[in-house]
Amino acid sequence: MTKTIQSKEMNDVLTSLFSKYGFTDEKAKLLAEVHTENTLHGVNSHGINRVPFFIEQLKLGLINKDIESEKVESFGCIERWDGKLGSGVINAIKCTNRAIEIAKENGMGLVALRNTNHWMRAGYYGWMMAKQNCIGILFTNTEPNMPAWGGKEARLGNNPLVISIPRKKGHIVLDMAMSQFSFGKMNEYKLNNQSLPFDGGWDTNGNLTRNPEEILTTKSGLPIGYWKGSALSMVLDILATLLSAGKSTYKLGLEPHEYGVSQIYLCINPNTYNDNELQEKLTEEIIAYTRDVTPTQPNGKTYYPGERSLINKIKNEKEGMKVSEEIWKKIIDLLNK
Template sequence: MTEEAIRITSEQMQDVFYKLFVKYEFAEGKAKLLAKVFTESTLVGVNSHGINRLPLFIDYVEKGLVKIDAEAEKVATFGSLERWDGNLGPGIINATKCTNRAIALAKSHGMGLVALRNTNHWMRGGTYGRQAADADCISILFTNTQPNMPPWGGKDSRIGNNPLVVSIPREQGHVVLDMSISQFAFGKINDYRLKGEKLPFPGGWDANDELSNDPEKILTKERGLPIGYWKGSALSIVLDMLATLLSAGDSTSKIGTREFETGISQVYLCIYPAVFGDKNLQQKLIDEIITYTHDVAPMNPGDKTYYPGERSAMTRTRNLKEGIPVNSNIWKKIMALSS
């Protein structure tokens, strides 16, 4: 049985989240940052990695899997490349810190890379792509995960849906690609389950090894479908290799030996395009591509094409005006946790 959606203002949501994190003894600054990021993810319509995931985050805190006082620390420097250890601190705190460091390295060297190990889920990866773009940097960011997809042709999950983020700063609206290497992120599949809806396309395998668009059947065994079938499978493996190699951290295979997803590895690469000294040309080239892709007849009347990040910006504007739609059952859980 599904629950109806209700609308909450962003101010109310952020205030409730902040009080919840303070209740769980996060320092004031960390509580504010966590509340802001969870709210912003929900505001742009990514409830799966915003409000819907907050109860699980609190569960990880209660289990001691997320160390509330820990945060990422630098362990090695190689010029414009650095290795950091997350010390199992909150993924949002660690990701924000490492993105800032990659930005600083990029502004000093033209390009900077921070490889982070031993951290927790960063929630919505696009948060950090936008953070880099706001600082006038291009970013390429990715993370490994627990095994939740079969390698192409395999029966059991051995690879992760390893989200990939690419962002490009743009005055009229940043370009922000934020995608998992599975056809649907598992949080998104759960969104459809909460709504009582089927996926618009197959998203994984059911217990009978058949591709399915039924969220309940896919979530039973968590065997997601890679984007591009065998190509997505290969991309997932390579991203896991890079995150593990660069951070000297744990791979999906090691993460999969644990009961819970923790101790993951991530990469934060930033480029400072101002070093080229041709900002106007850069913006012209980006706009040229966007205009060309916008200017196409839709297959279905009334449809249109979008660049990565465009629809989330539109959702943000609408939700600021109308309130953020959230599942009423999820809101009840959060209010219960806050009381």
């Protein structure tokens, strides 16, 4: 069952909730804005649905609400930061802004962050870079939740990857996990008592399944592109670990809970090339070419990455957001407890 919530109501409730759990007014407002914005974009799995998970992490002492990330090393336009187990969202916003700042000074900026926590919807930070007219490449490692191709036990993270490209007619933002379905999305299907539309991982008997609950239990998601997704997951983990000098998926898997992940924030300033009109022309050519096809469904069309996310936001701002009654009740109970 779902109910409709307006963005202002959600933002106000979440601001009060985060304040109740000890965040400063500024941080509480920022956390509320991020979770609300993610839900507006239709990504409930990494917006409103993640709030009870976030509060549980606070209660377990996995998140230090009083600390933010700090720069520990600098190598020209490359920096290493330590998240000090602070809020993943707060740390991510700080490091995204820093990468943008370096890129606008040098053409390119990279911030490698270690010892941080879940950043919720990865695409949020890609949108941040695109809104500053910058190209972004961002990724994180996670606890083990996928088997390497050819193996049975989970040894890889589903390591979300974001690539964002600014565009006048609507920013292009790719936001994808290395698993066929993100684990947050599978939780959403489970919450709605729905099966996955395609196989999403393996059950306890080692068979591919569309049952999200079984995959969440085994922590054995199906890599995108099979062996190709498996390889891509591995190299993203290696890069995040080496560049940040942080924890790998292997090290994260030694703990009972996921915390202290490693992340990369790479920002490129396309204005460095002084050919913005050409860049826009080339981008529009590519999008127009992909649209000029016979649709597979009646009245169907192709979409560029991020297009449907923006459509969702416009619709939800006007009509309100559909959220799980169960999740909303948990949040209200946490606020009133």
